[in-house]
Structures are given as C-alpha cells and as structure tokens.
Amino acid sequence: MVAAHWLPGRAQNVATPQRPPDTIEERLRACVSCHGKQGGGTGNVYFPRLAGKPAGYLYHQLVAFREGRRKYAPMNFLLAYLPDDYLKKMAQYYADIQVPYDNPAPSVVPDQALQRGRSIVMNGDPARKVPACVACHGPNLSGREPGIPGLIGLRFDYISAQLGGWRYGTRTALEPDCMQLIAARLTEAEVAAVAGWLSSMPVPADTRPLKASSERLPLECGSQQR
Structure with a gap:
C-alpha cells in the first residue's frame, strides 16, 4: 500500500472521523x-449487577471508590478525578434501567447451611442483635431508596466477599456503618450460609426498590443519608 502524501494546492480526500x-x-x-x-451483569462472579439499584446507593459506592474507602484498583483509577455531579449522573443512569435478571445459581452450600442462611435473612438472630436482612433490604430483598441495595441476582462469591470485607474492616460505609456492625456479629459459617441462600433464592416478581419512607430501621445507617 502506498502512503498518501499531502501536496500543496491539491484537495485531500480524507474522511473525517465520525x-x-x-x-x-x-x-x-x-x-x-x-x-x-x-449494567445487567456478566458471568464474572465478582462483578455485581448495577441495573435497578437505588441511585443513592450507587452514588455512595462510586464516591467510596473514588476516595479509596472501597479498594479495587481499576475502579479507584477510573473514578479518581470524576466530580460529584458526574458520579450522580452515572448512578441515576443505572438506577433507571430495568433489565431482566438471570436465573439464580444452584446452591453451593449444604441444605442445613442453606436453611440457616434463610433463617438469618428472613428472621435475623435477635439474641445477638442481628436484624433480618429483609428488615432493611425489603421483603423482596430488592433494596430501599435512597441508599440500601437490592440483594437479588448477586453471586455467592461476591456476597461472601463483601460480608467478609465488612467483618474485617476492608470495606466501610458512611457512619454509622450498620453493615460493619451486623457482619461482625456473624461467624464465617453464617456468612457462607447467608451468601448461599441469597445467591440461590428465586427472583421475585417485583424487583424495584422500596420507596424512601419514615419507617424506622433496626439500626441507624449512614447509607440512608440523602
């Protein structure tokens, strides 16, 4: 192929990039x-679905990555210089999307552990001041505006890793950090049980997060700051 050269006085037939x-x-x-x-998710178990989660929750996570409170180098790098207004636009874009959920994965924990996980998710453990997941994340576990995420469609490894991160302080949220308090009260076996139940539960008919309300939550939670 012969390279094109610019010649003075001759029209150039160069296509303008679109x-x-x-x-x-x-x-x-x-x-x-x-x-x-x-934001509908991929086959990678460690990358969560974003579509349909409350905008406030997504925004807080983007800020946490930007400020280094959540540590994952690619996200920290991508968000390092993005301003708040742009992060809010990103969060709202994904919050507004409603795309179908994948079918839940088969359980990866024994049946006895699965039932223990279901018990914690639905009823909590009052003796140890562990509230039920549904008390905050909603009866369908679809989240609650403005800042509590849905737990639908997440994979076992992702849920287990996030609960482990809160237990050991490698993941933090706005104070009061209610998830750190809750996760710290769970044993490793219970983390696996909860992750096993949540990752294999059926997708509900209504996957939209609950609207913000004056309903009192079991714990004060910084994620519900507007």
Missing part, C-alpha cells in the same frame, strides 16, 4: 466489560 454520540450510555462503555450491557 464522532460517537455524546450520551451517558456512550460515556459509560468502559463499565460494560465488567458490569454488562446496561
């Missing part, structure tokens, strides 16, 4: 490889 559309969807293409198209 600019991509300036939309929030186009700007968030970097998120697709890990979190899937429209």
Whole structure:
C-alpha cells in the first residue's frame, strides 16, 4: 500500500472521523466489560449487577471508590478525578434501567447451611442483635431508596466477599456503618450460609426498590443519608 502524501494546492480526500454520540450510555462503555450491557451483569462472579439499584446507593459506592474507602484498583483509577455531579449522573443512569435478571445459581452450600442462611435473612438472630436482612433490604430483598441495595441476582462469591470485607474492616460505609456492625456479629459459617441462600433464592416478581419512607430501621445507617 502506498502512503498518501499531502501536496500543496491539491484537495485531500480524507474522511473525517465520525464522532460517537455524546450520551451517558456512550460515556459509560468502559463499565460494560465488567458490569454488562446496561449494567445487567456478566458471568464474572465478582462483578455485581448495577441495573435497578437505588441511585443513592450507587452514588455512595462510586464516591467510596473514588476516595479509596472501597479498594479495587481499576475502579479507584477510573473514578479518581470524576466530580460529584458526574458520579450522580452515572448512578441515576443505572438506577433507571430495568433489565431482566438471570436465573439464580444452584446452591453451593449444604441444605442445613442453606436453611440457616434463610433463617438469618428472613428472621435475623435477635439474641445477638442481628436484624433480618429483609428488615432493611425489603421483603423482596430488592433494596430501599435512597441508599440500601437490592440483594437479588448477586453471586455467592461476591456476597461472601463483601460480608467478609465488612467483618474485617476492608470495606466501610458512611457512619454509622450498620453493615460493619451486623457482619461482625456473624461467624464465617453464617456468612457462607447467608451468601448461599441469597445467591440461590428465586427472583421475585417485583424487583424495584422500596420507596424512601419514615419507617424506622433496626439500626441507624449512614447509607440512608440523602
């Protein structure tokens, strides 16, 4: 192939590169490889679905990655210089998307552990001041606005890793950090049991997060700050 040379006074037949559309969807293409198209998730067990989660929750997580309170180098790098307003637009984009959930994965824990996990999720453990997951995340475990995420469609390894992160202080949230308090009261076996139940539970008919309300939660929780 002969290289084209510029000659003075001669028209150049050079195609103008086509600019991509300036939309929030186009700007968030970097998120697709890990979190899937429209944030619907991928086969990677450690990358969570984003679609449909409360905007306040997503925004707080983006800020936590930007400020280093949540540590994952690719996310820390991508978000390091993004301003609050842009993070809010990102969060709202994913919060507004409703795409179908994948079928739940088969349970990876024994049946006895699965039932223990279900008991904690649905009833908690009052003797140890462990509230039921449904008390905060909603009866369908679909989350609660403005800042409590849905637990639907998450994989065993991801749930286990996040609960472990709170237990050992490698993941933190806005004070009062209610999840750190709750996770610290669970044993490792109970973390596995809860993760096993949540990752294999059926997808409910209504997956939308509950609207914000004045309902009092079992613990004061910084994630519900507006």
